[in-house]
Amino acid sequence: MSQPAPETATGGSTAAAPETGSATSRSVPQAQRERLLELDGLSKSYGTVHANRDISLHVERGEIVALLGENGAGKSTLVKQIFGLIKPDRGTITIKGDASPIKDPRDAIRRGIGMVHQHFQLVPVMTVAENMILGNETTSRGVLDIDGARRLVRELSEKHGLRVDPDAEVEDLPVGTQQRVEILKALSRSVDLLILDEPTAVLTPQETDELLKVMKELAAGGTSIVFITHKLREVLAAADRVYVLRQGAVVGEVATADTDARGLATMMVGRDVVLRVDKDEATPGEDVLSIRDLVVLDDRQLRAVDGFSLDVRAGEIVGVAGVEGNGQRELVEAIAGMRPPQSGRIDLLGKDITKANPHETHVAGIGHIPEDRERHGLVASYSLADNLVLNRFSEKPFANGFVRDFDAVRQNAEALFTEFDIRAAGVSAPAGSLSGGNKQKVVVAREMSFGPKLLMAAQPTRGVDVGSIEFIHRRIVAARDTGAAVLLVSAELDEVLSLADRIAVIHGGKVVAEMPGKDAERTEIGRLMAGDH
Amino acid sequence: GGTSGPATGSGGGTNSAASGDCSSAQVFCVGLVTDVGKVDDKGFNQAAWEGVEQVKGELGAQTKYVETTDPKDYAKNIKQFTDAKYDVIVTVGFLMADATRAAGKQFPTTKFIGFDQFQADPVVPNVTGLIFHEDQAGYAAGYLAGLMTKTNKIGVVLGQEIPPTQAYAAGYENGAKAANPGVSVSKVYHPAGQNAFNDPVWGAGEAKKMLAQGSDFIFGAGGGTGNGALQETAKTNGAGDKIFCIGVDLDQWDTLPAAHPCLVTSAEKHEKDGIGELLKQIKGNTIKPGNFFGTAGIAPFHDFDSKVPADVKTKVADVVKKLEDGSLATGYKA
Amino acid sequence: MADPRDEPSDGTPVEGAVATETAPPPVLAERGAPPPPTGVLGLLVREQSIIVPIVAVIAALAIGAVLIRAQGVNPTYAYQSLFTYSFGTADGLQATFEKMVPLILCGLAVVIPLRVGLFNIGAQGQLMSGAICAAAAAHAVREAPGFLIAVIAMVAGILGGAMWASIAGALKATRGVHEVISTIMLNSIAAGLIDYLVNGPLKDPSQSYPSSYPAPDGAKFQALGFVPIGLPIALVLAILVAWMLRRTTLGFQFETIGRNRHAASYAGIKLGGMIVLAMAVAGALAGLSGSIEYLEIDPYRYQDGIAGSLGFDGITIALLARSSPLGTIPAALLVGALRAGSSTLMFNTGIQPEIVDMLLAITLLLVSLPIIAKLIFRRHTAKSSALASSWGS
Amino acid sequence: MEWVKRNQITVGATVVVLVAAYVFYGINSNVATSMFSGAWFFAVPLVLGALTGVVGERSGVVNIGIEGQMLVAAFAAFFSASASGSLVVGVLVGMLAGIVMGAFLALTTVKGLMDQIIAGVVINIVATGLTSFFYRPGKVLSANMPQWNVPILSNIPLIGDVFFQSGPIALFALVSVPVVHFALFRTRWGLRTRSIGEYPSAADTAGIDVIRMRLVNVTIGGIFAGAAGAYLSMEATGGFERGMTAGRGFLALAILIFGGWRPLRVFAAALFFGFTNALASQLQGVVNIPQQFITLLPYLLTLVVLAVAAGRVRAPGAVGQPFVKGEGS
Ligand SMILES: Nc1ncnc2c1ncn2[C@@H]1O[C@H](COP(=O)(O)OP(=O)(O)OP(=O)(O)O)[C@@H](O)[C@H]1O
Ligand SMILES: Nc1ncnc2c1ncn2[C@@H]1O[C@H](COP(=O)(O)OP(=O)(O)OP(=O)(O)O)[C@@H](O)[C@H]1O
């Protein structure tokens, strides 16, 4: 249940939750409002896919408008057109009364539009300062004014309370910080309209709240914001108005004051959505995974996991909660055999798998839903059938010794298709052609279908729409109920709270607290995650 | 000028006005197959072709060449000519020896001239090898350099290390030492590889280095690679006064004008003459199987005639004569 | 954390609900691609990987005709001489076939690493090293029966090539040395070492020019009519490689690494080992082609020029074949025929053999520029996979 | 000084090399000078060729056609110089030929979306075919390329002799290295170039015209390969030979990677290679090992150095990948 129940959002039950829960308390007087953006009949097709059809909407000055919709509903397509990245087939975009077409991003920037993209648009090997000025450089006698850029970064981070080091290289920064850089970059050019495409997908709760606060301050200062997210809590907390998209068309518009999470979800999916994970009490069995004093180095040879110990028993879900960058990734990779630990010991069902490679851990019974599905979980150009046996291609019945058995591969895929409700043209469609939610279902299907002893799920619902989240959560619980041990690693505190039978809070690479999931307190865990213990 | 247009189209059968039927006894047809390389290579392919062209008029011959691009095509390229019933086929280069002998056995009525191909016993009756003593040419050149060097340092830049370059190098070194025991000879072979004989830039670099280290004679003996050395020497300060270069294989005064500023002479195999001589023998039916030894020596001094001291000239001429009549050995054993 | 307003789940499978209450989103195999046409056009579109190269060759010949005309030669006559010899005569056909053998094998030696995302510029050195190992082995067992010598020589060639290529593979796998540099360097090192060997330990003293001992007579490959023995070997290997890449777990591992290295290591594929293995297999093929050159082609010795530029031609073949193993066969046939016919072309018309390079370059250009496909098939143009994208890894 | 701190290894290595060079110079000035000159003589085309690679690959376009670019330029430079009787014309035409070949690569790959490696291979084949097909023997240059002595600098012992008494193209190479380095890391053009080679969609969203910039960079970058070609046929020698690049374009590619796509390191790598080459030929006949073993020293040492210093180079992130607007973000 990553979509919090409405009372969590409106009730302000967490200390860090944003103060302003509804739009009515916004301080910008109605009279001052001016139409900043107006879309009229905007349509865009990719071949036969109508990514946007006849979309008309408007944004007032100082208003925060949320775009909501399932994966592939056309949200990114819509905002990319506003930013000049792609051209509409039909329709007009009017910005501050000017309806001339937006030629390219440069034109959009010139006309006061800033955008934070769903996929980071930062150059990884460059510093924050360099990224900040890219495309808008100041030079003195031909030489880049890097000092000026540093100053700019410092000033901006001061102003918006988003701290970043101007000299850090972007690729060394945790994703959350990279997101801050993205936001600062968008703000570094004076913007009237700020577009945020799923900015919170990679943020921790604290970071999210920070961002929502910044957004509201900006709005108060007269900046308009278009905000895309899959998280209803955020919509309700920050936005004034919501447009809901389904299959490329606007299917509803509503003021946040007049709706709740459930209403939004229903509008989005077109049916009633179960926003709650329904599960029975866990009946834990024997120890499946036992980790002792694990030390794992990260890519920079620092001790990311530093003396981590934890047990996971059969039939229970243990949630590892923590701010991203506290060793979760390295922990998961070490268990999966993708990153050799420095010291310590990992046992699976009493067998030492500390030095096992990914193949051996798989054989030993670990199902691993990786954090980064595009990078690790799937081969985009392979068929779904091949992706569904990606780590089992050499096992019977998918291969007879050396030779692969395509019939078995196909049958497997067809079975999983129905079982996991994967929506694609067919089992031979390339994985890259699926929407994010369906991609994730492919990975989940693969990792659950072989009956793992330990299911390790890292950020299993990141960037996935409500309908798919619901489905994936139910499958995880189902896996537990059939006796698998589940290790859930998620930066989504709500997800951990609603799924886990036991919660381990990770900070600085070690477990700083363990508690039963049943009566865990959101605030308490938030405090522990932040290192306050 | 010996650069008589080899590339101007005499290679093909385009000028059909001249092409008669080679199978008829009246038409005397001479075909040439190059080693990998082209008839304008300033080296032995060019020399061989020019030798053919030189006597073409005199013999009333019809001539044509085929350039080899892949060493595995030797037999195939020879067969182009045997199929067209050519009377004589000249094959250039040691590497073609096997293919030439095989073709000779297969086509006993066709005459073959194997340029640079030593014929070991048993000889094929219709194959004659045209052989030169590279060491003798090198010896004469080294003798000249040994007499003339002021720095007592001379150098030689070679292509790949194979028998002909070894012979040139050994002859050069021995000749120089014979003329001047105090002389030191730097020599360098191109690293093996596809371009050992066609890397003028490398040759130039090596010459530059040798000159900087005090050599005042550079012998460039390695096709295009050696030519690079000659050109570099020609460009160096003092070229023609204090610094000299020596060409190789044929009189490079004709083939490499860029080297004129330093080119005293060339260690010459009289290839053109050899080919011409053999073709005449074939026409006159006096050719003998086995080996025909062409002469080797040094080319005329051309513009340097006045710069080479008279006593040097006589001494060198003397050595050349002794080498020719066999009374002087170069000390190189193949 | 349960939302009291949520209706309690009644156990109805939600999948069912989804299916009935919302239409599934329009997901197509190729998102946004128009539906594939049917009928004759459909056939053409599906077979465009075959049609495009054919059109490209025809177009290249047309452009070549202009060049030939510029030399004052009748293009029809020129092409007639070229292809009549290559395909119409027993000698020519044999020459074409002989040239195809190493082209196919070296093409495969480039194709396989490409699948793993490696660019093998080292087929040249691998071929040479295979050839010299074959020569050394054949000489060492020269007293054995001819057939056995041939087999031993081929095995030695395979091992020699594989070993040489594995060096580049191992340097890549363990030390991250870019295979483009290492294979370039290894080509030069092979040339140097072999030059030493044929001047020293392996030199046939009866030859004045550096040259290995000849293959013993019994071991020499005899052509079956005009079909050299190497040809069936190469063809079978091309088919085997295609089968290996497509149907076996090994091929799957290669392919997975090439397409997504991260996913491959996640899936338990041992990257390092596979990289070395892919290079070794490639080297083995190049090495085998070296030993076939030694056993099949006059003068049956390791001599300068045995490798020609075959290793680099392998790159051309692989690209002409669009990195498909079976595609190397027609690509090699084309290149082999052009090369075989080039001397006849010169003999008959005086046109320089370099024209062949020009024709190949134009063909390659037309095959790989999406122009032709776009002109013919428009929106139905198939995407070809990028080779260059692995460059940086 | 902060720069020195950040580049400790580079600075340290440079100091060590310089000290060693001068010690050698002290022992035998003739041999030392000639060997270092030889190294630089050998390195010039590698440096220039690699600079073409730097500009292209930093913009995201792989260039394995450097060999062909150089060959065509060498051909064009020599024959135009010889036909016009003007060296200046020759050099300019050579550079222009490099640019034209660069434009070919740019148009086919950036506009035509052709695979970059294939385009490079096509360039190489076309270059070989064209230059041998249209080669004409017997042409000469009207004059030698001049030797320039750079005032003051040419008087520095060793360094002056090696670097500052040379032909115009070698000096051009010498100047180009720091200029390109500076441009790449300190100017607006450089920042943008690196961004389109690392992560073009980021550049695109920042308002940079990726396609146009790639086209321009890859085209203009050809000027260095063009200069390298002119160097080969006009400055290093005085004539064109078929295939005279003799693999230098591929070596330049290796040097480019060896130098980690950074001009200064490329310079160092090329000099290193040039020096081992000079060392190898110096040792021939001096030490009693077969010549073949000595001459493969440069290649072997390069491999060893790379293996030891492994993992330190990293290609530009988007090199090899075509950019299509609107697909990336
Ligand atoms: N470049 C493209 N080519 C073809 N189809 C595309 C392209 N970009 C988007 N689409 C299609 O357009 C539709 C809308 O995609 P869009 O990216 O706008 O969705 P979204 O609402 O942002 O989804 P998500 O929540 O997953 O980010 C999808 O069906 C998608 O497959
Ligand atoms: N060039 C393309 N061709 C076909 N489909 C595309 C293309 N580019 C994007 N898509 C599809 O568009 C949809 C949304 O695009 P977007 O770039 O937002 O993907 P995404 O971030 O992977 O999706 P998600 O937010 O669900 O994870 C996805 O289904 C993606 O597969």
Ligand SMILES: [Mg+2]
């Ligand atoms: Mg989106």
Ligand SMILES: [Mg+2]
């Ligand atoms: Mg998304």
